[in-house]
Amino acid sequence: MSDALLTLEIEKLVAGGLGLARDESGVVLVRGALPGEQVTARVRSGKGVRQGVTVEVLRRSPDRVDGPDLPTADLAHASYEAQLGFKRAFVEEALSRIAKVRHGVAATVPSPQEWGYRNTAQYLVTPQGLAYRERRGSDPLVVRADPLVMPEIQAVLDRIDPERLDPATEVAFRASRLTGEVVAAVIGAGEPKAFLRASDHLMEAGVVGVSLAQPAGRRFSAGVRLIAGEGEITEQFGEVQVRVSATGFAQVNPEAAGLAYRRATQLAGEGEHAVDLYGGAGAIGRHLAKHFRRVTVLDSSAEALARGRQDVANTGEGNVTFRNGDAARFSELGTDVIVVDPPRAGLEEAARDHIHASTADRLVYVSCDPATWARDVGDLVRRGWKLGEVVPHDFYPQTSHVEIVSVLNR
Numbered sequence: 330m331s332d333a334l335l336t337l338e339i340e341k342l343v344a345g346g347l348g349l350a351r352d353e354s355g356v357v358l359v360r361g362a363l364p365g366e367q368v369t370a371r372v373r374s375g376k377g378v379r380q381g382v383t384v385e386v387l388r389r390s391p392d393r394v395d396g397p398d399l400p401t402a403d404l405a406h407a408s409y410e411a412q413l414g415f416k417r418a419f420v421e422e423a424l425s426r427i428a429k430v431r432h433g434v435a436a437t438v439p440s441p442q443e444w445g446y447r448n449t450a451q452y453l454v455t456p457q458g459l460a461y462r463e464r465r466g467s468d469p470l471v472v473r474a475d476p477l478v479m480p481e482i483q484a485v486l487d488r489i490d491p492e493r494l495d496p497a498t499e500v501a502f503r504a505s506r507l508t509g510e511v512v513a514a515v516i517g518a519g520e521p522k523a524f525l526r527a528s529d530h531l532m533e534a535g536v537v538g539v540s541l542a543q544p545a546g547r548r549f550s551a552g553v554r555l556i557a558g559e560g561e562i563t564e565q566f567g568e569v570q571v572r573v574s575a576t577g578f579a580q581v582n583p584e585a586a587g588l589a590y591r592r593a594t595q596l597a598g599e600g601e602h603a604v605d606l607y608g609g610a611g612a613i614g615r616h617l618a619k620h621f622r623r624v625t626v627l628d629s630s631a632e633a634l635a636r637g638r639q640d641v642a643n644t645g646e647g648n649v650t651f652r653n654g655d656a657a658r659f660s661e662l663g664t665d666v667i668v669v670d671p672p673r674a675g676l677e678e679a680a681r682d683h684i685h686a687s688t689a690d691r692l693v694y695v696s697c698d699p700a701t702w703a704r705d706v707g708d709l710v711r712r713g714w715k716l717g718e719v720v721p722h723d724f725y726p727q728t729s730h731v732e733i734v735s736v737l738n739r
Contacts, residue, residue: 332372339368342364344700344729345729346415358378359372360381368387412723413437424706429707444476448581454495488534490530494531510537512558513531521554540556577633585724611626614649628652667687685714697733702733710737717736
């Protein structure tokens with residue numbers, strides 16, 4: 330494969346925040362470009378669609394702003410208003426191209442914070458400093474300041490000497506906007522005693538607890554052990570407070586997620602029984618508890634379910650039940666409403682089968698991936714479901730990611 334410098338006209342932005350252009354050889358997808366721009370791009374030849382990176386902007390879009398060139402911020406070169414429009418267009422395009430459904434899409438609900446919103450971050454530990462895990466090229470990009478993370482995490486980063494984290498290979502943080510606390514997890518092979526020096530340094534830097542996670546192919550799947558202090562802190566998501574950790578899954582933008590959870594609750598309505606599939610620690614399910622006589626939260630993560638059970642034990646929400654199970658094997662009688670918030674891969678075919686065979690007449694679908702959401706929506710519409718409200722939500726400003734809150738009825 331070889332690189333070539335090409336002058337290209339950018340037609341539109343597609344999923345992943347890439348600018349689409351065409352030349353005599355076909356389509357080129359260009360990182361760092363905006364619709365209407367003419368750019369010089371370094372394009373790599375190879376199999377499939379060619380991809381390139383903007384080298385120079387020859388004709389500038391009025392939507393372009395000067396943003397940080399970070400691997401974690403692939404839309405920071407566009408104004409925030411333009412980002413919201415692009416994200417709506419991503420959902421519209423997926424709906425028409427993949428689902429084959431003609432349907433309106435509401436304006437994207439903005440994040441309350443455009444910068445400094447992320448409550449979690451994970452970095453490589455290198456001799457040169459902490460570095461981004463998501464990176465272009467072969468060399469780690471050292472973090473001097475991370476404009477996407479909450480100020481509480483940045484304050485800890487400012488006090489860290491990476492050499493004192495040895496033998497950790499990575500470090501993860503979770504902050505709470507509610508309490509201002511930060512917990513950390515060091516990632517590395519070995520017994521906890523080997524990481525006591527790193528743990529002490531992190532506590533001195535301002536975290537309230539440190540855990541140890543062994544390296545694993547799937548993130549944090551090899552077990553997590555508490556070394557010092559607290560393993561969890563409390564965060565507010567919409568109407569509920571949830572215990573979160575440095576290693577467990579929870580939405581990274583709690584204020585934006587809270588807006589989406591409130592909307593999902595409104596779309597779910599009222600009834601006897603609601604089921605929250607892929608429910609994790611129950612942030613959405615607990616929102617439903619005031620509107621349904623009983624709520625079942627189903628998830629395959631024992632860690633998340635344990636946190637959820639502890640949360641409802643503390644708050645006294647006696648009508649919420651947590652069950653360990655696979656959504657693809659979901660079977661529940663007497664269900665009025667099903668809420669799903671699946672991983673990026675979307676709903677497995679077996680899960681769609683079970684949802685369709687259930688007694689539920691309403692499905693609230695929260696998604697983090699327009700393509701898999703559109704695939705599932707198209708399948709359900711062909712089975713007789715009717716798509717209702719579709720609202721993009723921005724959980725990840727300065728990036729091309731978009732969340733969707735939608736409802737299907739039958």
